[in-house]
Amino acid sequence: MMLWLTALAVVVHLVFLKAIFDVYFVSPLVHGMTPQPMQGEPPAKRLVLVSCDGLRADKFFEKNAEGNYRMPYLKKMAELGTQGVSSTRVPTESRPGHVAMIGGFYEDVSAVTKGWKDNPVDFDSVFNQSRYTWAWGSPDIVPIFSRVKTSSGELHRIPHIFPHTYTSEFEDFVASPIETDFWVFDRFTEFSDAAKKDPALQEKLNSDRVVLFFHLLGMDTTGHTHKPQSKLYDENMRLIDERMRTLVEQIEALFAHDNRTAFLFTSDHGMTDWGSHGSGQVEEIATPFVAWGAGIARNRQMVDIEQADLTPLMSALLGQAIPVHSVGVLPLAYLATSAAYKKSSALTNIKQIFEKVHVKKNQKRSESFAWSFKPFGKMDEDELKARLMALEDATSASADQSAEEILASLIHTGLEALTYYQEYDRNYLRCLVALCFLGWMVLSLLQIFEGSSGRGASAHWSVKRPFLLGGIAASFGVMTILVAQNSPGIHYLYTLLPVLLWTIVLYKIFAGRFRLRDAGPMLLPAATLALGTEILVLTFFYRPAVSVGMLMSGLWTYFTARHLSTRLRLAWLGTSVLVALFPLLPVVGSSRNPHLVMIAGILSVVAMGYLHNMDRQFLQWDLQAYGVTTLQILVVILCSFLVVITSNRVDAHVSPGTYVHVTSWVIWGS
Ligand SMILES: [Zn+2]
Structure with a gap:
């Protein structure tokens, strides 16, 4: 049971990862445009x-x-x-x-x-x-x-x-x-x-x-x-x-x-x-x-x-x-x-952009039903042709429209149209990915509830059959539409995956013995998890959110881990607050500070020495473990010195020297 779920989880998340590229990082390149020659000397x-x-x-x-x-x-x-x-x-x-x-x-x-x-x-x-x-x-x-x-x-x-x-x-x-x-x-x-x-x-x-x-x-x-x-x-x-x-x-x-x-x-x-x-x-x-x-x-x-x-x-x-x-x-x-050359090169620029719009539009049209295709709304093909004809006349040197006016009149509409076709599939794909995400979330929740209640979905064939048939029918339905639309291959994946996920979800809800009250004891942990995830997402846009998460983790352990000594819980809270300070500092400083590295090195040596000593009190005397820890302490001291030496040498514009290189490689290798 868990094996198929794990496999499905891997597949679903790989698809999500790929979807980021397909939705947002679409190649701006299309092929088949005719180069527009520049006119004039x-x-x-x-x-x-x-x-x-x-x-x-x-x-x-x-x-x-x-x-x-x-x-x-x-x-x-x-x-x-x-x-x-x-x-x-x-x-x-x-x-x-x-x-x-x-x-x-x-x-x-x-x-x-x-x-x-x-x-x-x-x-x-x-x-x-x-x-x-x-x-x-x-x-x-x-x-x-x-x-x-x-x-x-x-x-x-x-x-x-x-x-x-x-x-x-x-x-x-x-x-x-x-x-x-x-x-x-x-x-x-x-x-x-x-x-x-x-x-x-x-x-x-x-x-x-x-x-x-x-x-x-x-x-x-x-x-x-x-x-x-x-x-x-x-x-x-x-x-x-x-x-x-x-x-x-x-x-x-x-x-x-x-x-x-x-x-x-x-x-x-x-x-x-x-x-x-x-x-x-x-x-x-x-x-x-x-x-x-x-x-x-x-x-x-x-x-x-x-x-x-x-x-x-x-x-x-x-x-x-x-x-x-x-x-x-x-x-x-x-x-x-000459004014004439400026005008004709402005016109060439416009033609070149619209040639690209034209090819992109045809590409998108070939991938949609005639009735479902929505062309760029601001300017249709006929209007564009008329405008270009008018501009051709205006490019003769005698006409009083300047090259700047000619260029400004159309080029931004062209660029807007390009963006429109570039992002044409974006909303459609985003909806599918959202459906997929929701399906996966509901499925995972149901799985957790089932696990906690000890009741699985009914396994009887007569119950399973309608869902299986329904799922197959729905898959055939969407595939027919995709084939008829001449959709890109990857769209099959994005459409079929939500069908699969939601078929399983519906089956679990309606055919299983799932009770809403089974969900009761799981609600608090689920809500906490959701809050934690939200904070994690916030950190992408707002760095101090990391500090909030760190503080919450500190407080949570302090209040819940009552079986630990107060001293240890206080120490955890204190270090959490210290770590929470870091996201509030600037991302990169204006200069490097090797002395901070040195202080950090000394602090870790002191901390390691202290723990080392505690080990000796509580554990049996183990010569090998003792040796390894001593070696680790020595390596930390050595690393701190290496950073300071390298930094000083770089400031003096000289090579750090062979022994620094060799020592660094040896430490890295060990
Ligand atoms: Zn560069």
């Missing part, structure tokens, strides 16, 4: 994109204590062009950040299960649409855009993208994090020297729609190990700034100062004062964005953008189709082109 022939991994916006835009900018050269270039904050989204990680700026969409969160490494599905990018792209940088970032997954699942290099990466070993063993950036700059110097002697390469470089991409990992690593407030973070910013000046000069020289190069400098995400990133704090989300050169307008004020807006901007600068998965909105304030 583009302002830039080539584009340089530099991504300074983990660089914080405030560090770039604000002056340091001496009143100087940390990247003076880039700041000067920003004055010649346009600058602003580019906002990324959670998860603030390297891969999603780069996908947003180069692919134009906020990545499929379910890629987290693939470790953000390989492409779960293929997507279009600015590099893919370019004629040629050369990319230098980390082996974790560059290959995301240079490879394509074939239908057989193999990864192939896209022929017109040329990746140059160092090895992960190099990344691990460089003396300073900035070395990885020097590697990138040095490889470009070699590349441009080689290009001067290589006519074939020169010809490629001199074609239109060329992208040069530089990924600089150093600031991210610097921030992780030394924190953004460190001197080294500032110093490395200065070093990168110097090398950026050389890089820009090299590129200008390589293309004979033809003024057809657009330069873009940004970062994929920021980081907290603690040097971490991934969540949604302002310091993690805000990144600097600077653009200057061919086709870039000069703005005195800051122009803030969303990270994915970089994709249509780069496409418009080069005059190529916007990547088909992009949800970026062209930031027109950055463009210095």
